[in-house]
Amino acid sequence: MTNTLTVIDQGTILAFTFDDALRYHGPLAPGGVAHAYKVIERVLEVLGTDGPVERRELVVTTSHGGPGVRDTFELVTRSVTEGRYTVDPALARPERGTTLANYVFQIDYRGKSITLIIRDAGFVVDEFIALVGKAEKSAADLGRLEVLKLEMTERVMAAPADQIYDVVPSAVA
Template sequence: MTSSLTVTDHETTLDFTYEDALRYHGPQAPGGVAHAYKVLERALGVFGGEGSVERRDLVVATSHAGPGVRDAFELVTRAVTEGRYTVDSSLARRERGNTLALYVFRVDYRGAIVTLTIREGFVVEEFSTLARKGDRTAEDESRLTVLKQEMADRVMSSPAESVYDVEVDTLPD
């Protein structure tokens, strides 16, 4: 597990920790923050050495519309503000079932494109079912809060390589 995500911004090195991303997002979706953090950790490792990736050249598309995911990507890449972040439902892998289908991320860096998909065991069915439930009770909300934190802890305590598989779609020459 990396202690921070290191990118550059016009030749300035920037480091972002998971705690930075949580502070930026707030307490609502720690699991989503953790997922985006691990996706970036994995993708940055494919695209170059620590600190060699220019944050403003990263383009992100995902089928996951969660606010924690969005905010973590925004903090590190500025992709939301600059129009390089897209929620695209066609990326979902429906054949993986409701629990895993939306955890698909396509990251493009200067023409190199990778697709990351969640491995089994990091998102539990109870979380997925409860998160989709429209009329949650106070008890449901309390349970969902616990499940979000448990998922965040599971994701963050694991190396990115064990959380997300990477499919290399295109690498530059």
């Protein structure tokens, strides 16, 4: 289904599975966990060409404020507790529409900076974004939202990371 995310921490190789990330986060936002997992998988492919990256040197900036995203980055990189994780709404791409605008991630590592942007390929659906943003949710809305979360999680985890997120080189960090 997916590769294990492998990083180095002070000389020790650590490997994380998607199930590890789900257990760490809990059941609230499995889709956010899936997206962050695939972003990290893609980052490790791009920045780890010489082997596993040092987890504590990854700096994360994203316009996505979801808890599943945050917790997955924390598990793998420790960036939240160490102050290397920032939610910056200015990174959003509103010209891409409400559904895709916040699925933007900038990762800095050892003088390199890359930006990952979700492809417009149906990984996130309009109905999901509309329900998440709905102020007052009925019981039916909440039930539908749970279904949409699981469907999105399955779509994202079934695809290779390079088919979900495009990498755009950024200015040097």
